[in-house]
Amino acid sequence: MRYALLVQGAPYSQQASHSALRFAMALPERGHRLDSVFFYHDGVYNAARLAAPPQDEPHLPDAWRELHERHGTELLVCIASALRRGLLDEREAARHGKEGHSVEPPFELTGLGQLIELGRRCDRLVTFPP
Amino acid sequence: MRYALLVQGAPYSQQASHSALRFAMALPERGHRLDSVFFYHDGVYNAARLAAPPQDEPHLPDAWRELHERHGTELLVCIASALRRGLLDEREAARHGKEGHSVEPPFELTGLGQLIELGRRCDRLVTFPP
Amino acid sequence: MAQSDPPGELLVILRHAPHGSSWLREGLDAALVAAAFGQSVTLLFQGEGVMALLEGQDSGALGQKGTSATLEMLGMYDIESLYVDAAALARFGLTRDDLLLAAEPLEAADTPAILAAHPQVLVF
């Protein structure tokens, strides 16, 4: 089946991101495809490219990136949630006259409409709230 | 009296930052001095220099900056909480081999010891949790 | 009235009060976007979420926008299927007269059917 996940918890604050990642890793083994992960509310902080967790803790943004590389899973970040929280890719940084950026591919800033679209397109949408 | 605040909620997600700012603004009018604000847990996200909230919403990082400029209030960000969440100043970015930074003065990355020190030095420490 | 409508495609359950967090606004945003994309959307104000419907709300002390203006726009988005958790209203001592919108009180016994009827359910 085609799955999508909605992640709404900040990494390193709540377990939501960890739970979502574990669930994501288990999907291929049961023959499913994880189409996309949509990050909303504080979940958008998972896309922070500068995250520097201690070496003996999981690196969550890297773990998401790996998921993308291994399975082609889209990493979609709600743009409205992200901008106010200081998560800007190069394009948005330029558009807002800010020097530097805090989000980079494979994370993509996108509209909330993508979440609605995922709900329609995928067989299952599982939410991981904080 | 000398006050310090401990802010632990993410801006734009919980009211904590707003409540703390309102309280901070009321202190001088009653003859108090706000020595420092210590940002811990998700409160560290208040220091995100790239925050770009909609024009008709309060700009929280700017509001903290203004508080600093007007009253000399220190804006102390727990470094351990900040690094894992992707909030790095230029020095930490260099130290971790990252290009770009996400925190800038007057926000200062500092150790948790500063919080303990504030509790000792100030007459009142008021916490604003998420 | 909501009860005679065919069930919508998306049920958004709003469980958070205005101002204390961004959940309510973010849940409403999801509902509005879904409606703009042509989905038929049902809202259920549950638990503390019933506070969203209270008459006489205002902006926050720092000028934070609330959500009541958004609620008044629901009709423009054709979101007309509105339920409010009857038990929560009672718990807060509120009646329909206290509400800024006409939402249909939903008894606990009727809640499972509403969830079952919608292909998609999001909780905020």
Added chain:
Amino acid sequence: MAQSDPPGELLVILRHAPHGSSWLREGLDAALVAAAFGQSVTLLFQGEGVMALLEGQDSGALGQKGTSATLEMLGMYDIESLYVDAAALARFGLTRDDLLLAAEPLEAADTPAILAAHPQVLVF
């Protein structure tokens, strides 16, 4: 035993369970740093925080470190004044035998005095 010690300078109340959030770790970090700065620190495990004391914890499924290793280091930091909310223990059906550390059960009636006795109280 804790009851005969003079009250400490800082009381840290730990109200969150391990793994579900970072609150417990962050509260313990604050306690350890205070102790390292020479303050005498008291810990109170309250509500869901009593889960922190449960014997037999492990790392998370992704290798997330828990907090039980930190708890075992408390003695090295001279943090020896440990209380556990007796009502919460009972609510979870736990007894002192389930705990990895000797913490003194604190009855609700005795809690206000502990808060009053410490010049500084932090809740996590």
Added chain:
Amino acid sequence: MILHILNRSPGGSLVYRDALASMGPDDRLLLIEDGVQGALPAQVRHFEPVLDRLFALREDLVSRGLEGRCDEAVQVVDVDGFVELTEEADKTVSWF
């Protein structure tokens, strides 16, 4: 005397129980943010033991449309009153 600050509604969170259990006979309780829901007449019974020392922050009541619906036992304070409560207390404890 301690000023306890509560930002959660008794309609959703049980933290108010531990806050109350931790209060001494002279301590005060201030409801802020979502906590002001507890000032409604139908909710205020949760705070029965401290009704004579129960405060709520006006700004948070106003933004939620609750100012006129407050139980009369609750003492409503503006942000200056909040500061004043912290002056009068030896320390503050924030529950969440």
Added chain:
Amino acid sequence: MILHILNRSPGGSLVYRDALASMGPDDRLLLIEDGVQGALPAQVRHFEPVLDRLFALREDLVSRGLEGRCDEAVQVVDVDGFVELTEEADKTVSWF
């Protein structure tokens, strides 16, 4: 059939009440994260109406030292079992 997912402890949050009230007669409830505290024998009574359809995630029990303390009414599943529950359900609803 809906799979309901709960990540809050009945010892701290009241959300479990609304989750239960929203469950149909065939719906299932999976406890994860802090929610697995509800699997303790002393807590499981909160889930009385759905005891025959109550699940808990093994990994979250293990990391908390709760695996051996679970009430026997609770069906313990690993993460593959979690995925399987989502397959068998028409949809999932996450409560927090």
